[in-house]
Amino acid sequence: MNLELTDVQQRTRDAARHFAENIAAAFVPQMEAGEFPYALVQKMAEHGLMGLTVPKEYGGAGLDFVSYITAVHELSKVSAAAGVILSVHTSVGTAPILAFGTEEQKNAYIPKLASGKWLGAFCLTEPSSGSDASSLKTTARRDGDAYVLNGSKLFVTNGGAADLYVIFARSEAGITAFVVEKGTPGFLIGKDEKKMGLHGSKTTALTFEDMRLPLQNRLGEEGRGFQIAMSNLDGGRIGIAAQALGIAEAAFEYAKKNDAGIELADMAVSVEAARLLVYRAACLRAAGQACGREASMAKLFASKAVVTITSQCINQLAGNGPAERFFRDAKVTEIYEGTSEIQRIVISKHLAKGMGR
Numbered sequence: 001m002n003l004e005l006t007d008v009q010q011r012t013r014d015a016a017r018h019f020a021e022n023i024a025a026a027f028v029p030q031m032e033a034g035e036f037p038y039a040l041v042q043k044m045a046e047h048g049l050m051g052l053t054v055p056k057e058y059g060g061a062g063l064d065f066v067s068y069i070t071a072v073h074e075l076s077k078v079s080a081a082a083g084v085i086l087s088v089h090t091s092v093g094t095a096p097i098l099a100f101g102t103e104e105q106k107n108a109y110i111p112k113l114a115s116g117k118w119l120g121a122f123c124l125t126e127p128s129s130g131s132d133a134s135s136l137k138t139t140a141r142r143d144g145d146a147y148v149l150n151g152s153k154l155f156v157t158n159g160g161a162a163d164l165y166v167i168f169a170r171s172e173a174g175i176t177a178f179v180v181e182k183g184t185p186g187f188l189i190g191k192d193e194k195k196m197g198l199h200g201s202k203t204t205a206l207t208f209e210d211m212r213l214p215l216q217n218r219l220g221e222e223g224r225g226f227q228i229a230m231s232n233l234d235g236g237r238i239g240i241a242a243q244a245l246g247i248a249e250a251a252f253e254y255a256k257k258n259d260a261g262i263e264l265a266d267m268a269v270s271v272e273a274a275r276l277l278v279y280r281a282a283c284l285r286a287a288g289q290a291c292g293r294e295a296s297m298a299k300l301f302a303s304k305a306v307v308t309i310t311s312q313c314i315n316q317l318a319g320n321g322p323a324e325r326f327f328r329d330a331k332v333t334e335i336y337e338g339t340s341e342i343q344r345i346v347i348s349k350h351l352a353k354g355m356g357r
């Protein structure tokens with residue numbers, strides 16, 4: 001497999017790096033103070049970052065998944081919060097509608113998401129179901145020409161800030177996906193979680209109280225929601241792995257600049273190995289090939305690497321510059337979009353099916 005970036009991918013990476021260093025960096029203090037960076041998202045939109053993988057016919061840049069991953073990677077080197085805003089918006093907020101939406105849904109939502117006029121989010125986790133996603137309890141009861149949703153979601157990234165939500169609920173035929181606009185009656189936004197890291201990224205609970213959705217808000221077939229969630233999490237996990245890689249690389253560069261000693265060699269090996277796994281998974285996704293195993297491997301490895309590297313970095317350079325932010329931002333990459341234990345389960349399932357490459 002050729003892991004060299006093409007000219008287009010390199011240009012996207014260079015533009016994203018330029019944007020991260022010259023525009024996003026200025027928003028870091030505001031984000032660290034706990035503010036969601038609406039103005040930064042607006043600038044990301046103006047620079048075409050919010051629709052990188054969306055086909056041109058729906059107003060996107062029509063680029064491949066690898067190009068998009070370079071953008072998450074570069075942004076995360078400067079701001080892991082900006083990286084996850086982009087990753088969630090693209091891989092799990094927009095991609096399911098592109099992949100499973102009707103032409104009507106795509107025309108209604110994708111141009112708004114691709115232009116960045118709207119921000120996307122994804123709601124699977126609930127107060128009583130995280131890793132065991134298939135036991136979710138939010139209900140979708142059919143009532144004439146509508147579904148009525150009741151339940152709640154937890155730890156929704158971009159929650160409250162997003163305009164459009166992909167929501168999973170249990171209907172008669174099983175787990176079913178829906179697209180829901182903020183402001184729909186019965187759609188209630190909870191308060192922001194106070195987190196150790198990613199202070200610029202919003203994480204909220206959502207509650208649905210007799211939230212009535214017309215049939216046309218159902219995404220994909222009734223009962224196919226779990227597959228929709230899982231197939232999009234494959235892409236989402238590569239995004240989070242790229243975020244972890246970005247933080248790891250930033251911490252490594254910072255340690256190198258400050259001469260953090262002999263551990264630099266181990267850090268360099270981990271960053272390089274994470275890079276290879278992330279870009280390998282991204283290449284498979286871009287080629288439309290199955291990538292669940294590789295996505296989980298990339299996320300498992302890159303998240304572990306970033307936690308180790310940022311920990312070593314803070315051991316050596318405690319109290320200096322951004323080391324403590326890198327350390328705080330790193331941990332959640334081992335948790336969201338599937339914990340490390342979940343990644344091991346996914347990899348083991350592939351091995352058991354004899355799908356090891």
Ligand code: COS
Pocket residue numbers: 122123124125130131132133134226227228230231232233234292336337338339342345346349
């Ligand atoms: N792409 C498409 N379909 C997939 C898939 C994927 N990557 N992974 C599983 N599926 C499908 C399977 O093909 C199966 O479909 P059929 O019923 O039609 O055969 C169905 O989903 C169930 O698959 P499986 O039996 O493997 O699922 P499990 O219930 O054993 O659950 C885990 C698997 C634990 C891996 C899953 O629940 C999971 O990933 N949990 C973590 C969820 C998560 O990441 N949460 C973070 C929240 S994101 S905010």
